Amino acid sequence: MKELLVIILASVFVNNYVLQKFLGICPFLGVSKKLDQATGMGIAVTFVMLVATAVTWPIQTYVLESLEIEYMQTIVFILVIAALVQFVEIVLKKYMPSLHKALGVYLPLITTNCAVLGVTINNVKDEYGFAQSMASSLGCGLGFLLAMVLFSGVRSRVDNSASIPESFKGIPSTLLAASIVSMAFFGFSGVIDNLFA
Amino acid sequence: MNDFISSVLPAVLFVGAVGLICALLLVIAAKFMSVKTDERVTKIRECLPGANCGACGFTGCDGYADALVNIPGTKTNLCIPGSDTVSKKISGLLGVQFEDVAEQVAVVHCNGDCRNTRKKHDYVGIQTCTAVKLFYGGDGLCTYGCLGYGDCARVCPNNAICLKDGIARVNFEKCIGCGLCAKTCPNHVIHMTPDTVEVVVTCSNEDPGAVARKKCTNACIGCKKCEKSCPEGAIEVRDNLSHIDYSKCSGCGTCAQVCPTGAIKAASLLGFHNQAN
Known part of the structure; x- marks a missing residue:
């Protein structure tokens, strides 16, 4: 149990996918303009990461490894995740219209998101078991959500600031702000290892 | 050969099978769980x-x-x-009441073509308005006017904009009034205007008269002749540039006649969209 907690906390703060591994930057910059959109996207990504891991981990362990075709991992994972997200969208549309409305716009955006693929592949690379993989995915999703929410706050300040030079407005100032938030997260490295020591 | 087949075959079969299963799953899901749209x-x-x-x-x-x-x-x-x-x-x-659409067309508020103004430096960089705008506000003498690299023409879904004599010209018959060009133009020279208007200020320069005049022979010099002569009081000169309030304008065309530089022009937007019906 303690091990799972460490994995979750480590993937939220220390190995944050957006701010430390720089995966999933596209939605991070694209959908972080408003707080509600950022939250919606964060929750959708968390959801997809969990579902994707639940499917790809058995495929990797029971099929790819037993057939000794681990090199097909990337292609198979992309295929499975893309189909899965589409399937989930259809199911949600039919049985949970309210949830579909909340996640609806963001689900197709995540279909081939690199953060989702990154989580599933890194779970395999770190030789996690099923429970550990799920914990790691949950942590990564929460980390993404945290980064989105924090950054939407930073961004609403930066975008509305009058003191930004004309040529820095828009994407340049956003990227600068992102780098500063990312540097702030470096402060967490080393914390987790000693937290439960 | 046999080695090759035995090493590749499992991968091909497996990925093919996964693809097939995914496809079937989606087909079945789309068939049985589709939501009927109205x-x-x-x-x-x-x-x-x-x-x-x-x-x-x-x-x-x-x-x-x-x-x-x-x-x-x-x-x-x-x-x-x-x-x-x-x-x-x-x-x-x-089954609801029909409401009239306020048709709009894109109007380029600049007439600084190659006869009226000049380039101040040669530009050989990326051939877009957005890029050239980054170099000292563009390569034209006037930093307010049309940059002439056709960003608007590229976004136009109906090919209604062409570049002629170095500035963008709108074909009002083709313009569908979507406003994409107005959003794209880095100098905000294009404005969406009701297609019933009769006069248009074809200049966006806010420099004082003498400066503007040196840069472009078509420039609005802010002389206020139009403001004084307008019988409806629809014209106001702000920041050395004439602005027409179309809610007051009667379309008499007096301003276009008195304008010493030709910055205000009688326009024939002609309500093309309305005519088509």
Whole structure:
């Protein structure tokens, strides 16, 4: 149990996918303009990461490894995740219209998101078991959500600031702000290892 | 050869099988779990032009059709490219009162073509307005006017804009009024204007008169002749540039006659969209 907690906390703060591994930057910059959109996207990504891991981990362990075709991992994972997200969208549309409305716009955006693929592949690379993989995915999703929410706050300040030079407005100032938030997260490295020591 | 087949075959079969299973899953899901969309949404979607320009304020034509049926109170006259024809059809389908569409066309507020103004430096970089604007406000003498690299022409879904003598010209017969060019222009030279107007200020320069005049022979010099001569009091000179309030303008054309530089021109936007109906 303690091990799972460490994995979750480590993937939220220390190995944050957006701010430390720089995966999933596209939605991070694209959908972080408003707080509600950022939250919606964060929750959708968390959801997809969990579902994707639940499917790809058995495929990797029971099929790819037993057939000794681990090199097909990337292609198979992309295929499975893309189909899965589409399937989930259809199911949600039919049985949970309210949830579909909340996640609806963001689900197709995540279909081939690199953060989702990154989580599933890194779970395999770190030789996690099923429970550990799920914990790691949950942590990564929460980390993404945290980064989105924090950054939407930073961004609403930066975008509305009058003191930004004309040529820095828009994407340049956003990227600068992102780098500063990312540097702030470096402060967490080393914390987790000693937290439960 | 046998080694090759035995090493590749499992991978090919497996990936093929995964693809097939995924495809089947999606086909079955689409067949049995599809949500019936309101027939009216499909019908309205067929009426809409399909330019996906976003002028209605929704995410494309699909979004607008959906909103019309599912969000009560959505106005039927928001599709500017479709104009009255589409508005009438939609109103008929939904059984609501038809409302007139305020048709708009894109107007380039600059006439600084190669006869009226000059380049101040040679530019050989990326051939877009946005890029050239980054170099000292553009390569033309006037930093307010049309940059002439055709960003607007590239976004126009109906090829209504062409570059002539170094500036953008709008073909009002082709312009569908979506406003994409106005959003794209880095100098904000293009404005969406009701297609019933009779006079247009073809200049955006806010420099003082003498400076503006040296840069471009067509420039508005802020002399206020138009402001004084306008019988309706519809013209105001702000920041050395003439502005026409079209809600007051009667279209008499006096301003175009008195303008010493020709910055105000009689326009023939002609209400093309209305004529078409």
